[in-house]
Amino acid sequence: MPDRLGRYVIEGEIGKGGMGVVYRARDERLGKIVAVKVLLDAETVGSEARIRLRREAQAAAILNHPAIASAYDYDEQNGTPFIVYEYVEGKSLDLVIAEEKLSPAKIAGIAGQIAAGLAYAHERGILHRDIKPQNIMVTSEGQVKILDFGLAKRTSLALVRSNGQRLEGTTVETVPGTIVGTVQYMSPEQITGEMLDGRTDIFSTGILIYEMASGKNPFEGRSFGSTVGKILSLDPPPVSAYSPEIPQGLQEIINRCLKKSRDERYPSARMLRDDLEKLRASASSPQEPDRYPGLCGALIPRAVARLSLVLLQILYLGIYGAALYHHGAVFTAIAQGLAFFSGGGLLKEIGTPRLWTTAFLVTGCCGIPVRLHLIASVGFDDPETGLQFRKLFPALLMLDEIWALSPFLLLGKWPPGLTLICVVLLAYLPFTHRNLVRNAYAEIWQ
Structure with a gap:
């Protein structure tokens, strides 16, 4: 573990992934705590990892939304590139799912914040492409933060606002035969290497909602091949098979997100957010204690x-x-x-x-x-x-x-x-x- 990177004094390790490690650090000039993401081995990971890290920094830098972790800086030290993010104090969504039985109101509240952040990114032509529980942080106050735009891409396909307005981005193509992302959370078109739009992130969000409601991944198989086969051809068991108390409205939202054909899914993340907001308002109760103050039921439509x-x-x-x-x-x-x-x-x-x-x-x-x-x-x-x-x-x-x-x-x-x-x-x-x-x-x- 390095002692410092630039003006950032390293205080400890937060977590480690396949190609990168994240440290807790202190900004020497401002005295604030930040998170610093560094490639595990900048000399051996190759140019693709460097490009991905720089792309992540560029994507995060243009996104300013409460549900997206802010990027403060990008720099290199002795050939080692790193990104500086806001430090998010909380738990990743996989830990929240493992430790707590989430109520429908909390599920809708967390998912609604994710959808709001994705809608903001999509309307600026940015896809995430790696939405999964480990990339979602939930603070003790209930604020959601989307992390890791390392696989983010701009899209040329039209994105749709809730008012029907269509938005255009710049062109990008995925090389045929390559798979980027985490397979258990990929959309069918992402697995088959098709050109992507915002509906691929909607499919991944549907998997997150399913997991929050049931505690299980709907497509996880015993092998890579069986997982891919389930995503491409099999409909998941209804959430009610694991959680009978789940309201029909939440099941319908999940079903629409997980449609194999993207034309049958929500056309935009903002429309998904609107349905989740309606569900949250109807599922919440003023008498229900809620650890997440931002997710409580609306008293006024x-x-x-x-x-x-x-x-x-x-x-x-x-x-x-x-x-x-x-x-x-x-x-x-x-x-x-x-x-x-x-x-x-x-x-x-x-x-x-x-x-x-x-x-x-x-x-x-x-x-x-x-x-x-x-x-x-x-x-x-x-x-x-x-x-x-x-x-x-x-x-x-x-x-x-x-x-x-x-x-x-x-x-x-x-x-x-x-x-x-x-x-x-x-x-x-x-x-x-x-x-x-x-x-x-x-x-x-x-």
Whole structure:
């Protein structure tokens, strides 16, 4: 084990594969813990392994999604290439399956995050081609991370979004007679060396869902040949043969993913994610304790949550417009309130009401583009809306709590008690906003 690679100080070994080893390391400059993937023997593995490692780094570098492990760096030291990834603290999916009997809600939640990450990659022309439990990490908070894009390829076949839009990538061909991937998780077309599209990863995801539900690989045979034969010609036993409690909806999702003909599978990973989200919502129960907070059942249907989010942004834009139009009355009332509570001393320290007017005008002008952005994100169902909102929420909370003071505009027009109720409701509204986003984009909120 090397002591260091570049600026990364090696602290220990995480795991080892056929051609590579992954170390836990510390970034000497930033002081953060990272994972460093290195070829086992850079001198003997050959150029193909180097190309694969570089391809993995390039694929991971352009993918920025909560369900995909982020790549930070790629470098070489003394002829040894290595990739630096974010360090994921958790268990691989094979260990999760071995240690825990997963409920249908948890299965749908984990699989939904995998499908969301694959949809993001596919829509950027990247196939994984080696989806298997060892390449899926699940953190203690329930966040899924897809690892190892070493077999990733760009595709020329059309990929399909949930809205039916077709996307094109660049051309790639698999050399006839070669097999890349892990055979127990390959699609029929991957085994036969055909040109691939995103539906090959959907087939592999179906195998993962089957394993999470039953604890068994549906195609595993006693030999390489028997496994290949099962994948090409035999339908797996129904999951209910191993787990009678599995809902019919989950069985139908698995069956569609594992169709031999890719034309009969889900046309896109995003459509698979949508079905898994519906299943998760119906299978979850508020009374069921869930170790994975990101996978709990939605209390509000996703369509209703999305519509409510759009209407909420319009409401905020209306508040901004009314308050800015009547800003003189609003800020005079605020100044009077501050003077009342501070005996005039505070106003002398912080300046005249014009300062408050300027501050609120600036925050209002900042709030308008944020609201328009959220309307567009929710309206077009941007898959990253949950992550974007989670990052925006602290600043958005401050902005919304400031604007909760806007009902002071009504002082002298409405009874003081009613005005106070409006202020309290507006102060609570950001938390309602947050809950709506969590219901609409639960699988990538974490």
